Amino acid sequence: MEAVTGWWNDFFWGSLVVVELFVVALIMTVLFGLIGAAAKLSKSRVAQWIAGGYTVVFRGTPEILVLLLFYFGSAVTLTAIAQTYDPEIKFVDIPPFWAGSLAIALIVGSYATETFRGAFLGVDPGQVEAARALGLSNFQTFVYVRIPAMWRLALPPFGNHMLSLIKDTALIAIIGLEETLFVAEQAIGTTGKPFTMYIVVGAIYLGFSTIITLSVMVLEKYANRHLEVAR
Numbered sequence: 001m002e003a004v005t006g007w008w009n010d011f012f013w014g015s016l017v018v019v020e021l022f023v024v025a026l027i028m029t030v031l032f033g034l035i036g037a038a039a040k041l042s043k044s045r046v047a048q049w050i051a052g053g054y055t056v057v058f059r060g061t062p063e064i065l066v067l068l069l070f071y072f073g074s075a076v077t078l079t080a081i082a083q084t085y086d087p088e089i090k091f092v093d094i095p096p097f098w099a100g101s102l103a104i105a106l107i108v109g110s111y112a113t114e115t116f117r118g119a120f121l122g123v124d125p126g127q128v129e130a131a132r133a134l135g136l137s138n139f140q141t142f143v144y145v146r147i148p149a150m151w152r153l154a155l156p157p158f159g160n161h162m163l164s165l166i167k168d169t170a171l172i173a174i175i176g177l178e179e180t181l182f183v184a185e186q187a188i189g190t191t192g193k194p195f196t197m198y199i200v201v202g203a204i205y206l207g208f209s210t211i212i213t214l215s216v217m218v219l220e221k222y223a224n225r226h227l228e229v230a231r
Contacts, residue, residue, distance in 0.1 A: 004200055007187045014180040015204055017097075021169045021179065022208075025101040025108070029165060032109025034147075037116035051113065058110035064171055070103040071096070071175045100172035108165045112158060119154035120146060152223040159216035166208050170201075180204050 004011075039051035058066065075093035082089045093099075123146055131141040173181040184197040191197070 010183045011180055011200060014183040017179040018169050021101050022166050025105040025165055028105035029109045029112055032105060033112030033116045036113030037120055040117050041120055055110045055113050058107050063107050063168060066107055067103045067171055071099045096175045096177040100177055104168040108161050112161050115154050115157045119150040122153045123149040155220055155223055162212050163209055166212060
């Protein structure tokens with residue numbers, strides 16, 4: 001491991017980028033998942049069609065392809081728009097961090113859409129009827145009754161989505177984001193030790209995955225605490 005000695009600082013900062021990317025993408029994933037699930041469960045045929053198209057496209061397309069299409073496609077689109085106002089502009093793009101976090105959030109959000117949809121369908125209808133009997137509006141019922149009840153059901157599969165999300169952050173290295181895999185590629189070019197550097201990256205991601213798994217276990221226990229009391 002002597003080859004890694006001069007790279008620990010870089011791997012540390014690369015790991016912080018991974019954490020930041022994960023947090024931002026996770027927030028967007030939850031939003032996309034909730035919006036997609038709400039659209040699929042709505043009475044609007046248009047909303048159902050759009051949500052269905054979203055899940056089909058992003059679940060059926062390779063993740064690395066989505067990332068590349070989104071990053072370079074957005075650059076082409078933004079450049080074309082900017083040049084209509086100022087022909088002198090040569091190139092406009094989205095920073096790799098934001099392009100990458102949005103791309104992987106859209107991908108994982110398509111899976112979360114189905115998870116949330118199934119969880120919403122599993123909510124006891126009696127809870128919704130009781131909320132309406134108390135005079136709560138549809139929005140209040142959704143926020144204060146359906147979402148809390150849904151989360152308990154959605155948490156186990158959503159934990160798997162979180163694991164997919166943390167691992168997908170490694171893909172962002174191909175568009176130039178300086179995270180752990182990007183650092184490893186630089187270190188390999190200098191040291192000529194690919195196996196050692198990839199082992200370090202693997203250990204870092206294994207650590208992140210372990211933390212997520214343990215956190216989900218704690219959250220599951222907290223969410224089901226009333227069931228344990230009932231016993």
